[in-house]
Structures are given as C-alpha cells and as structure tokens.
Amino acid sequence: MCAGQQEAPERLAESARQTAEMVVKRSNAAYCERLQCVLQPAEAWLNHKWRAIEPQALDLVSGIELLLVLRLSSQGGVRYSSKAYVRFNG
Known part of the structure; x- marks a missing residue:
C-alpha cells in the first residue's frame, strides 16, 4: 500500500471529525x-x-473559517472553479 492510500482513511476520519464539530x-x-x-x-x-x-449557500458560525468552491456560471456546464475561504465575525 502506498503512502497516499494510507493517508486516505486518515483524511476521511479528519473530515468526519470536522463535520461533526461543525x-x-x-x-x-x-x-x-x-x-x-x-x-x-x-x-x-x-x-x-x-x-x-x-449561487452560494452559506451557513457560517462566528469565528469559523469555511472552504467553498466558486464555480463560474455558464449554460454549457462548469468551465472554471476556484476555492475560497469565508469567515463571519459576528
């Protein structure tokens, strides 16, 4: 098993932990x-x-940073996307 395959379950567990925390x-x-x-x-x-x-749907908690993906709006499908971070300070 290569290093990437060993890390995948760890990343999934971390993602699940972060989701539960949110x-x-x-x-x-x-x-x-x-x-x-x-x-x-x-x-x-x-x-x-x-x-x-x-359109972007946001559900933010004060002080917590959230990763979202911005997708270019187009009729022929998504042509471009970019990651962004948002934060709400109350």
Whole structure:
C-alpha cells in the first residue's frame, strides 16, 4: 500500500471529525453567532475580472473559517472553479 492510500482513511476520519464539530458548533451557536444566507446573484473576482458564479449557500458560525468552491456560471456546464475561504465575525 502506498503512502497516499494510507493517508486516505486518515483524511476521511479528519473530515468526519470536522463535520461533526461543525454540527455541534452550529447547534450550540448563540443569537447573532450564526449566519445563514444565499448569495444570488453572485459574482467573484476570477482571472482579473468580475464574473457571474453559481449561487452560494452559506451557513457560517462566528469565528469559523469555511472552504467553498466558486464555480463560474455558464449554460454549457462548469468551465472554471476556484476555492475560497469565508469567515463571519459576528
């Protein structure tokens, strides 16, 4: 078994742990510590230009950084995507 195959279960376990942690933080968030919204229409600065992207649904807890994928909006399918981080400070 190569190193990448050995790391895969560890990455899955870490991802599951982080997901469970976020569920707890979301359910225990006090008033004004959680933000839920949908950004539509949405734009992002991609390739040195503002471009329309697919709508983004966000469920943020104050102080927690979230990774999301921005996908270029197009009729013929997704042509470009980029990762971004969002954070809500209350």
